[in-house]
Every structure is written in structure tokens, then in C-alpha cells.
Amino acid sequence: MKKIIFRKFLFDYLKFFLIALISSATVIWVFQAVNFLDIMIEDGKDYFVYIKYSLLNYPKTISRIFIFVLFFSLYYVTIKYELNNELILFWNFGINKIKLVNFIFKISIFLTIFHIFLNSFVVPHTQIHAKSLLKTSEINFFDNFIKGKKFNDTIKGLTIYAEEKDNSGELKNLYIKRELDEQQFQITYAKRGEFDIIGNIPLLVLYNGATITSENSSVTNISFSKSDFSLANLKSNTVTYVKTQEMHSSKLIKCIQNIYNLTDRLNSSDNIIENCNIKNIRNVLKEVYKRFIVPFYIPVVSIISLMLIILSKENPKYQKLKITIFLIGFFIILFSETTSRLISNNIFENILLFLIPLLLIFLSYMFLLFKFNKIEKI
Template identity: 50%
Template sequence: MKKIIFRKLLLDCLTFFFLALFGISTIIWVFQAVNFLDIMIEDGRNYNVYFIYTLLNFPKIISRILPFALFFSFSYTFIKYETNNELIIFWNHGVSKLSLVNFFFWISIIIMMFQILLLSFIVPNSQELARSKLRNSGIDYFEGLIKPKKFNDTVKGLTIFTEDKNDDEEFKNIYIKKNNEKKGFQITFAKKGVFETKGNKKVLVLYDGKTLTQNGENITNFDFSKSDFGFTNMDSHLVTHKKIQEQSTILLIKCMESFLEKKNYKIINCNKSFPRNIYKEIFKRLISPFYLPVLILISLLLILTSKENLKYNKNKFSIFFLGFGIIILSESSLGYITNNLIKNISILILPIILTLIIYSIFFYKLKISTNKF
């Protein structure tokens, strides 16, 4: 009987949790996808790159929303059960509150392990795949590079400006500056320009213009009535090196070992003189998930007070504020990570201390109520 009751309560909690998690994450993903339109429009990327890049950012959104969705879902479910007098039925069937707390504590450990897996492996890999997709993609949507009355320097070494664009997709009074590898430059003015497809390539065809070329100390210029300007072999200002957030967890741990054991590892962004960023990333992936059991235990504090108690509403709001405070603490504690690993120990063990404190409250409260009975 007890297994059936626990299973039913757990199913309701997890159902609401997954609905809240994916619902909120999807809404945020849609808003973020709108912002990512700049990748395609401003940077000249095609729709395929845009879609894959935005899709690969979904695991990161889920990992950020998960603590809030977890606490809100479990708290809401316990309040709903108490309001509908279902918890009283549990207690009348011999279900002890402490056994319920122990059951959900072990469930929280499983959810915590899932969050560690998500933050340590899935999110870094998806971020690296997204970045790789951008690195390996070319500039396909060239029309997006030119906007009237706006300088565009998205392409490395190239600045483009046009005064106007008419309904026939013709650009008026175009200015193009292109830097070359020999510290020279080429400046082109044209009265009109239009994109045309020649073969499999997009070419900007310029009409009635002049080109000024500086190469070392030599400066040349020539007029033209028609000239083709190609965009082949051009890169954007996209960051090509791996960020710390995209590094694998194993490499980050090896980097931390190099700080402690003074070993040399060829790891990107492994800065021995400033290890704080490495510590912060490891903390976010491996330590911050330990706050999830704390959040579930806090939501379980709702079962200690019956709705008939005059202090029930007050306790309910206090528990909500406490839970949101723990979520804020888990995020803000990253800012207190220092370059000294020993000084960071207090931050590392804080979620474990909080778990022990809250569990002690359950043990104390329930032991007193049992003795009174």
C-alpha cells in the first residue's frame, strides 16, 4: 500500500515538474531564437545554421530552469495534496512523514545525478557542437550584410556601407573598404550595386565607380563602369577558440590538477595565474546540483503543518521565500569563488550543510510529534 501511495505522489510531482520544465524552457527558447536571428541576418548565415544553432542551445536552457521548475512543481503538488485532504489519508493509512521524506530525498539524489550529467556532459557538448556549426559554416546570406545607412563590419577585414536600397533590390552609393594581409587596403565607391548569382556563387555587381588601392607605399586607382565584387573565402568576427563553457569536464578537472600538482597540460584557457574561471565552471557543473536535494527537502517542509493550523499560510509563504532564496544563493555563490581552492571549500560544502540542517529539522519535529502522540 505504501509503495502505491508513494508512486502516485511521485508521479504527480514528476508530471507537473516535466510539464513546467519543458513548458518554461520552450518559451525562453522561442524568445532566444528570435534574438539569434541576428546570426543569420547580421552575420550572413543560412537558415539551416540558424536552426541547428538555436536547437543546440535548448539543453543549456533546461539546465538553468531545472532548479526553479523542480522546487515550484514539488511545492505546488504538496500544497494541492494538503488542500484536497489527500495527505491526511496517507497519514491515516500508516504512512509516516519521515518515510515520505526519506523516499523523496533519494528521488532528489537521482534528479541531482541527472543534473550533473546534463551540466557536465550534455550542455558542454551541445555548446561545442553549436559553436562548431558556426565555425564551419560559410557566409551564405550576403544580402544581410548590407543595410542602408549602416556600417557593417561583420566580415573580417571588410567594411560595407550603402546610402539607400530601392524596391528593385538595388543599392545606391556603396562604400566598401577591404583590408589585405600586407597592411594595405582597397576602397571602392560605386553609384549602384546589385547581387547576382554567377555559377554557384553570389557576386555583388557594382556600376559606375572607382577603386583606390594602397599596397605598401604604392597607391593606385582606376574607374570602372561595371565590376564584380566576390565574397568568397571571407570569415566573420566569430570567436573561433573554445570557451571554458565548451570544454569537457574531464579536461577542466585535469586543468585543476595542474594547478595543484604543478603539472603542464596543453588545455585551452587553462590559466594557472588565474584559476578562478576554471573553479567556477567546475563548481557550476559538479557542486551546484547538490542544491537540488535542498530544494526538495524545503518543499517537503509543507507536510509538517496541516492546513487547519493557523500558521499554515504563513509557513507556506515562508517556505516559498526560503526556496527561492536557496535558488538565488546557488547562483550567486559562483561570484564568491576565488583563485584559492582552500578558501572555496566553505562554498563547496555549503549545500551539504544545508541538507543536513533541513533533514535535522525533520528529524527533530517529527520525533517531537511522535513523542506527543
């Protein structure tokens, strides 16, 4: 019977948690997806690139709200059980309060491992894949990214400027510079231009202009009344620099090892890691902290939420207890997100900061143990 009661509590808890997590993440993701429309409008990407890029950012959204939703879910379910007199079943069947705490603590350890996996593997992988998607995708909607009186260098090796663009999409007084290689470039002037597609090949049709080609020390000038400028197979000029938060976790750890333990090998070809240097080590340590240490606040907020069972709803102090527990849990979550700012370049000075969640787990558990023992003696 005890197993059935625990299973029911776990089912209600995880059910509410998953629904709340997916719902909250989806709402936030939708607002973010609206901002991602710039990728299609400004850079001329097609709808499939936009959808894929938006979906690849969904795991990051889940990761950011994971701990708060988990705390709120356990907080809500525990209050609901108390108000519906369901917690009395636990005590009537001989289940001690500390046993319930131990049960939830074990579940929180599994959720901590999952969150570490999400932070350290899934999120970085999807972020790198999202950036790679922008880098390798072709330009499809050329009408979108060329605007009047604005230089556009979205396409790699190509700069386009139009003095004016009317409502029909016709461009006036165009300037196009195309870099053919390191020592060769081409500049085209035209009084007007318009987009066209011939045989699935996008073209910029230019009228009344000239093309100047510079190759080494020679320059050629060719005038035209009409010229087709092909826009096929052009790639985006998206920045490919890997940010610290996009680095693989194995590279982050190896970077720390290289800088603190293998400095003499740092410049060797086998140990060179992009974005890994002394100046950036603080950001590397921050990212390691967010991926591997912050998830350990999950057991902390889980234990704190179960402090609600110290008192019953009949106790006049129960309402005050609910508010206090929520504020403490919220403060702990806020603390876990902001302590990354305290990370320093010295890895040994950060050890205490890394140990804080373990210390909070111990203190909160001992507090509950003390309270329950004190209640049983009364």
C-alpha cells in the same frame, strides 16, 4: 499497497515537473530566439543556421531553471495532496512522514546526478557546437547585413561600406577591402552596386569604379564600368575564442590541477589548455562550482518543500507555513546562484563554500527528523 502509493506520488510529481520544466523553458527560449534573429539579419545567415543555433541553446535554458521548477513542482504537488486529503492515505497505511522524506530524498539524488550531467556535459557541448555552427556556416542573405553608412566586416577578410542603400537594395558609393593574404590586399571603389545571383553564385555587381591591388611593394590600378564581385564560399568572421563556460568539464578540472599542482608543467605542450591561466582561475573555479556543486542544492530544496507535511491543513498555522516554506526555498535557490561571486582564487578557501549544500542537507533533514519525533511523542 505502500509501493503503489509511493509510485502514484512520484508519478504526479515527475509529471508536473516535466510539464512545468518544458513549458517554462520553451517560453524563455522563444523570447531568446527572437534575439537570435540578429544572427540571420545582421550576419546574413540562412534560416536553417538560425533554427539550429536556437535549438542548441535550449539545454542551457533548461539547466538554468531546473532547480526552481523542481522545487516549485514538489511544493505544489505536496500542497495539492494535502488539500485533497491524499496524504492521509500515507499515514493510514502506516507510512511514517520520515519515510516519505527518505523516498523523495533518494529521487532528488538521481535528479542531482542528471543535473550534473546536464551542466557538465550537455550544455558545454551544445554551446561549443553552436559557436562552431556560426563559424563554419556560409553567408546566404547578403542583402541583410550591408546597410548604408555602416562598415561591415561580418565576412572574414572582407570589409564593405556603402554610403547609401535605397529601398530597392541598390548601393551607392561603395568601398570594399579584401585581404588576400598577409602581404596582399585589394581595394575596390564603385559608384553603385547591386546584388544578383547567376547560376546559384551570389554576386555583387559593381558599376563605374576601380580596383587597386597591392602585392608586396607593387600596386596596380584597374578601372571598370562594370565588374562582378563574387560572394561565393565566404565564411563568417565570427569570434572563435572559447569562453570559460564553454570549456569541457575535463579541461576545467585539468586546468585547476595544472595551476595548483603541476605549475612546472603548465607551459608544456601536453598541458596547454585554452583560456587556462592564473588570471582566469577564479572564473574556472566559478564554472566548476556551477556545474558540480550547485546541483547539490536539489536535495536541499526537496527536503525543504516537504516541511509542508509538518502540519495539516486543519492547523491554523498551515497558511503561514506555506508562505514560509516557499520563501525559504526561494531564498536557498537565490543563494545557490549568487554564491559563485564569493569564489576566490585560493581553492582551499572555497572548500567551506563547496560544503554548504551538504551542510544544509544535513541540517534540514535533522530538523524534520526532530519535528516528526516530537509530533509522535505528543
